[in-house]
Amino acid sequence: MEQEFHYAPFRIEAGKIREFALALGLRNPVYFNKEAALDAGYPDIPAPPTYTTVIDFWNERDFYQLFAVWGLDPNDILHGEQSFDYEKDMISGDIISATAVLTGRFDKKDKRFYLIETTYRNQDHEVIRIGRATLIERREQHGAEIAGHPKTSSRAD
Amino acid sequence: MAQKLPDIQKQALAPIDMVRYSGASGDFNEIHTVPKVARSKGFKEPIVHGMFLMGWASDAIDEWFPGRKLSKFTVRFIGMAHAGEAFVIEGMLTTDTAGELQIKDGAGIGKLVGSFELEELPV
Numbered sequence: 073m074e075q076e077f078h079y080a081p082f083r084i085e086a087g088k089i090r091e092f093a094l095a096l097g098l099r100n101p102v103y104f105n106k107e108a109a110l111d112a113g114y115p116d117i118p119a120p121p122t123y124t125t126v127i128d129f130w131n132e133r134d135f136y137q138l139f140a141v142w143g144l145d146p147n148d149i150l151h152g153e154q155s156f157d158y159e160k161d162m163i164s165g166d167i168i169s170a171t172a173v174l175t176g177r178f179d180k181k182d183k184r185f186y187l188i189e190t191t192y193r194n195q196d197h198e199v200i201r202i203g204r205a206t207l208i209e210r211r212e213q214h215g216a217e218i219a220g221h222p223k224t225s226s227r228a229d
Numbered sequence: 230m231a232q233k234l235p236d237i238q239k240q241a242l243a244p245i246d247m248v249r250y251s252g253a254s255g256d257f258n259e260i261h262t263v264p265k266v267a268r269s270k271g272f273k274e275p276i277v278h279g280m281f282l283m284g285w286a287s288d289a290i291d292e293w294f295p296g297r298k299l300s301k302f303t304v305r306f307i308g309m310a311h312a313g314e315a316f317v318i319e320g321m322l323t324t325d326t327a328g329e330l331q332i333k334d335g336a337g338i339g340k341l342v343g344s345f346e347l348e349e350l351p352v
Contacts, residue, residue, distance in 0.1 A: 094253070096285065122283050125256060126254055129255025129256050130255035135256075146258050151306055157300070
């Protein structure tokens, strides 16, 4: 299994931010209006806190390719946990390069856990965000059991 | 100095909202949009993307702390969420710059729990 996956460089664009913010129902005007962004101290429209999903999935080398390289079926993968460290703003016009590293893999009962750390750097090679995901592969068909027990500690994303 | 933050009510999603988020995010995992696939994976119906809920949580933090930026944000997805259910986002400030939140359905069943830290304000 490849331990590292390099996403293609990805441009942050205001129109895509707007679409993403509308789909989520975000209400902060900085995501829609450049004047509001400037008033808030940004040089241009900023990307929202969970925008790295767009970088991962709308990429020329996307998350599905990562799944394929690592031998995973996306429909069997549940998102257990997600965290972000925010180091610097991500601003429209930035070109983001991201590298995902498999930092852990272990089995618990009938589930396999994958820990993935993704580091996002801007065009100046500054680290701007670090994402840490726990993905859960259901080794057998246990969705019904999970769905019927809301207190189960893992769930689908 | 724990301080309760105002509850934020979220209206029920329609299935098309999950289609829209799939398109916007690029996450086209079919368990979120295609009932047949969701059922084949053991779910009673399509489930809301976890990152949709995390996006809502980020919007709640924006509402509670206008103009403040996040420095850390961590969530755990603890329950399946579906279209047609209304949700409430509850939050608690635990220090000057850190807090916890959760998203629950109308029956009080948790879907997401999380914690966040805000950037210090410039001196």
